[in-house]
Amino acid sequence: MNRTKEAFIFLILPLLVFACASTKEMQQPPQFSFEDPVLSKGLYHKGTSGIPVDRTTTFSTDDPEVIASVKLKNLSGKHTLRWDWYDPNGNLYSSTGNYPLEASKGKYLREATAWHKLSIQGERTAHSPGAWRVNIYLDKQFITSKPFEIKPEHLLPIKPGLAKRKSFAVVIGLSEYEYTGKSGLTNLPFADDDARAFRDTLLTLGWDSDHIKCLIDKRATQRDITISLESWLTKAGPDDLIVLFWAGHGFPDPEDPEKVYFACYDTDPVIPATGYRMDRVRQILEERNAKNVVILADTCHAGKLITRGIKAISVNPYIERLKRERKVPKGWIFMVGADTDRQAIEHSSWSNGAFTHCLLGALSGLADGYESAGRKDGVVTMGELRAYMESAMPDETQRVLGVAKRPIITTSTGDPDIWNLSLHMK
Missing domain, CATH: 2.60.40.1930 (Macroglobulin (MG2) domain)
Structure with missing residues (x-):
């Protein structure tokens, strides 16, 4: 040498x-x-x-x-x-x-x-x-x-999900709140770290930092979030990929439980309208007419993003109805850590929410080729991610908590090609 x-x-x-x-x-x-x-x-x-x-x-x-x-x-x-x-x-x-x-x-x-x-x-x-x-x-x-x-x-061959398209992500994590202690609103130990870790994962997967809007704690006021979702995202075209990640509190309006809100940093829980309505998130993203949308939420009552305020109706039948009525663009994928009546889960063993802990592991490569859901080729597709999350999250929560907790995962289209979508940009 x-x-x-x-x-x-x-x-x-x-x-x-x-x-x-x-x-x-x-x-x-x-x-x-x-x-x-x-x-x-x-x-x-x-x-x-x-x-x-x-x-x-x-x-x-x-x-x-x-x-x-x-x-x-x-x-x-x-x-x-x-x-x-x-x-x-x-x-x-x-x-x-x-x-x-x-x-x-x-x-x-x-x-x-x-x-x-x-x-x-x-x-x-x-x-x-x-x-x-x-x-x-x-x-x-x-x-x-x-x-x-x-x-x-x-x-190098072009792999599924790596076609030349622009990708935009709004990443939100709230561990601290201005009105902590009011009406039972508590700080969360890991939600801010969840958002940072997911942002860093996207960067590792080849995302352009200019295409990621990361809002954490005091930077995640209702105004900040509204500008990001309703103004900043207007640059996304119909063929681009939009990803929304939200970790934090979600809560129903006590006067109208069908109205469920994300808690922003400056949300006053006594005045639910100071939060950001979950169905408003859906509405804003639909207005973008984007064909490829991935929504990831590690928050209480996140299933409301899917059920869209329809009471006593399960996720899958509602999605089927949306498809029949052609109200949702094809290509939407929902992965959430808690249904409309469930709490998100955090534990010190993970240093993350349970959903985010498993999500980060999956995107790091653990889901690549998982249970033959796809080829083991260095690219994690949404199909592989789904297979891994549906297995890993209940296994992990059973191991740590003694009870299995399952993610809610579905899509707005019956086209199986949607599961070939990937967050890899390299």
Whole structure:
């Protein structure tokens, strides 16, 4: 290895990241184990976890990097990890060397994620397309080799959901409220983080930051939200994709329970009209005449977005009626974390609402090819997302809460192609 490569190795060593869960006192150390390493285009890391985003073995010369991550469990004592990257000619391109990992004496790390990245765009890597591989070593012992391919951008196939179209998202998260304590209105621990995490996920999936309007806490007044939905979104055309994500409180009008509102930052719960009516959201988005709309809501009574104020009628029959009457444009997908009479769920085990926790995991790649709902190709379609959410959310809430909670997922069209839609823009 020449001196140029040695300098390069030195520069990439600080990019080795080690994120771990809480350190536990060790009576008798549990058995150490590790999961099969994963290749991805990104990594969502928050606090103690690292979740691969956009898992794939095919990269382009325009991708920023390849990330190789490995999850370690019950780590105690001293260990080393090493990543060796090999170019298409089989030559060692770069190496981390044996990177030391160590838990505090007498303690162990219940779970840890370690990763290293190979930069592509703008680096020498981009000038060497072809079949690469990364070898990973634990305690100087070889554990696996992960092959991957770097293709020139113009040779990559166009995948479902990646057609050239503009995409716009309004992302709203409210953990704090101006009138907290009034009429039972409480702050929410995770709703603001839900919104930030979803925004960051869209950016990782290739969204243009100028096409994401993120409103959090004091920036999510009724006026701010009205401007975003009723003015800013007017730039979206009929063939563009519109995504609405809302995490926060929802509440019914005590005088007319059929009127259900999102709580804005400055909503006075005694005056429901200071919130934003859920059916108004539907009306505004319909006025855009957009063919592709995805609505994601992790909030109490969010099912009202679907049932549109019709009392005592289940979701599916109402959607069928909308289709017969042709009142809703084709291509709308609804995924909500609570029906019209249900509460959204938060728990400290997730650092998110239950719905958002599962949603972020799904978009990070866990839903890719899930239960044969689609091909495992690095792109999560809405069909794969649906299959994953319908399974993962009840499983996860059963595990943490002791009771299974299910998302409400439906669409306004019977066309099965709607489930090929994807939030991936790369």
